[in-house]
Amino acid sequence: MMYGLYRIASRVLGPVIAIYLNRRMARGKEDPRRFPERKGIASQSRPPGPLVWLHAASVGEALSLLPLVDRLLARKLGVLMTTGTVSSATLMAERLPAGAIHQFVPVDRVAWIRRFLDHWRPDLVLWAESDFWPNILCEIKARRLPLILVQGRVSPRSLDGWKKAPGFIANILGRFDLCLGQTPGDAERLRVLGGGDCRCVGNLKQAVPPLPCDEVELARLRHGVGDRPLWLAASTHSGEEALVGRVHRHLAERFPRLLTVIVPRHPHRGGEIQSELKALGLSARRRSAGDGVDDGVYIADTMGELGLFYRLAPIVFMGKSLCVEGGQNPFEPARLGAAVLFGPRMSNFPDMVPSMLAAKAAETVADEVALTQAVEKLLAAPEILRDRRAAALGWSEAEAGALDAVIGALRPWLEALDARA
Structure with a gap:
C-alpha cells in the first residue's frame, strides 16, 4: 500500500517536484546544461550490443564501481554509469574509462524513467549501496531486466528505520535477483529486510586501485x-x-x-x-x-x-x-x-x-x-x-581481492551477455 501511495504522489506532485529541482539548480546542485538527463532525455546515443547499466548515488559509490567498469569493458560490453550529483558527474568526467558513458540518473517519476529505459534499453542493471528509488526499480523489473545490488549497505540504524515500513522495503529488495552486501553484517540486514539471495563476497571499496594524483x-x-x-x-x-x-x-x-x-x-x-x-x-x-x-x-x-x-x-x-x-x-x-x-x-x-x-x-x-x-x-x-x-x-x-569474487558472483549474467557481445 505504501508503495502505491508513493507512486501516486510522484505523479500528482509534478509541480512541487519541478519547484524543488529548480531550487536545487539555483543552489548549484543540478547541472543546467545537462538537466534534461534528469528527465530521462539522453544526451548521447546508445552504443550497439549488450549494455550494462551501473548506478551509484554519488562520488564514493561511483569510485567503488570503477574497477568493475574496467572488467565489463574488457569483456567488450557497453557500460552506462549514472549518478545523481554534480560532484560525481565532474569526477566521472575525469575518471570514467574511455568507452563508458555517464548520464545523470532520471528523477523518480515514471514517465521520465520510461523515457530513459526506452532509449538505453539496458540488458543488466547493477545498483550500488542503498540508493533505493522505488519507481526506477519497479520499472526495471517490469521489463524483466536482471537487477543486482552490489556494494549493498544497510547500517544498524537504517535497519531500525526500515523495520517501521517492512512491506515497503521488502517490496524494493524483493526486486533484486541478487544482493551483494559490502560486509557480512550488511548481507544479513538485507536478508532480514526482505532480500532474497543475500551474500557478502567482498567489498569493492577495497578493490579500488590507489587514488590517482598528478x-x-x-x-x-x-x-x-x-x-x-x-x-x-x-x-x-x-x-x-x-x-x-x-x-x-x-x-x-x-x-x-x-x-x-x-x-x-x-x-x-x-x-x-x-x-x-x-x-x-x-x-x-x-x-x-x-x-x-x-x-x-x-x-x-x-x-x-x-x-x-x-x-x-x-x-x-x-x-x-x-x-x-x-x-x-x-x-x-x-x-x-x-x-x-x-x-x-x-x-x-x-x-x-x-x-x-x-x-x-x-x-x-x-x-x-x-x-x-x-x-x-x-x-x-x-x-x-x-x-x-x-x-x-x-x-x-591483503584486503584487495574483492573484485574477482564479485565478478564470480555475477558470472551467470555476464556469460549470458558475453554470448551476445
Whole structure:
C-alpha cells in the first residue's frame, strides 16, 4: 500500500517536484546544461550490443564501481554509469574509462524513467549501496531486466528505520535477483529486510586501485614542504576543522614548523573554514585561492585531490569520526601507506575498523586530546611511524581481492551477455 501511495504522489506532485529541482539548480546542485538527463532525455546515443547499466548515488559509490567498469569493458560490453550529483558527474568526467558513458540518473517519476529505459534499453542493471528509488526499480523489473545490488549497505540504524515500513522495503529488495552486501553484517540486514539471495563476497571499496594524483604537482608540493613535520585531516566535516586547528596550535609548540593540511569533505566550505581557523589565531591558506604551502594550516579545498595529499602526508586522520557520526573510508590512505587515525564514530565501517585495528593498521583516538597525543607520538618517533605505515600498507594489500569474487558472483549474467557481445 505504501508503495502505491508513493507512486501516486510522484505523479500528482509534478509541480512541487519541478519547484524543488529548480531550487536545487539555483543552489548549484543540478547541472543546467545537462538537466534534461534528469528527465530521462539522453544526451548521447546508445552504443550497439549488450549494455550494462551501473548506478551509484554519488562520488564514493561511483569510485567503488570503477574497477568493475574496467572488467565489463574488457569483456567488450557497453557500460552506462549514472549518478545523481554534480560532484560525481565532474569526477566521472575525469575518471570514467574511455568507452563508458555517464548520464545523470532520471528523477523518480515514471514517465521520465520510461523515457530513459526506452532509449538505453539496458540488458543488466547493477545498483550500488542503498540508493533505493522505488519507481526506477519497479520499472526495471517490469521489463524483466536482471537487477543486482552490489556494494549493498544497510547500517544498524537504517535497519531500525526500515523495520517501521517492512512491506515497503521488502517490496524494493524483493526486486533484486541478487544482493551483494559490502560486509557480512550488511548481507544479513538485507536478508532480514526482505532480500532474497543475500551474500557478502567482498567489498569493492577495497578493490579500488590507489587514488590517482598528478605526479608533477606531488613533486612540486614535496619540494615546497621540504622537511617540515606534516599531517593531514581528510574529509572533515563541520566542527572538526576547528578541533584540528586546536590540535595544530598545541603541536606547534613542540614542532614550530608544523604543517597541518585539511581536506574538507565539501570543498565549498573552504572560506568558512579559513575564517574559523583565523579566529583561533592560526595562519590558514587556501589551495583554491592559489596559496602556497607554509608553516601553519593549509586548506586543500579542491575536488579530486585526496590521492595527492594521501601521498604527501605520512599521518592521516579521517574525518566524520569525532564530531559527526559515520566515518570516511580509511582504506584509501592505508592503500597509500599512511599511518591512519580515526575517531570512535566510524559506524559506516563496522567490519573494516576492527580488521584495521587488529592488524595495527590504524589507531582510534577518543577525542581532541587523544588525537593530539597520537599525532605527537608519530611525529616524534620515526621508527613507530615507519612501522605503522608498513602495517597499513600490508593490511590494505591483503584486503584487495574483492573484485574477482564479485565478478564470480555475477558470472551467470555476464556469460549470458558475453554470448551476445
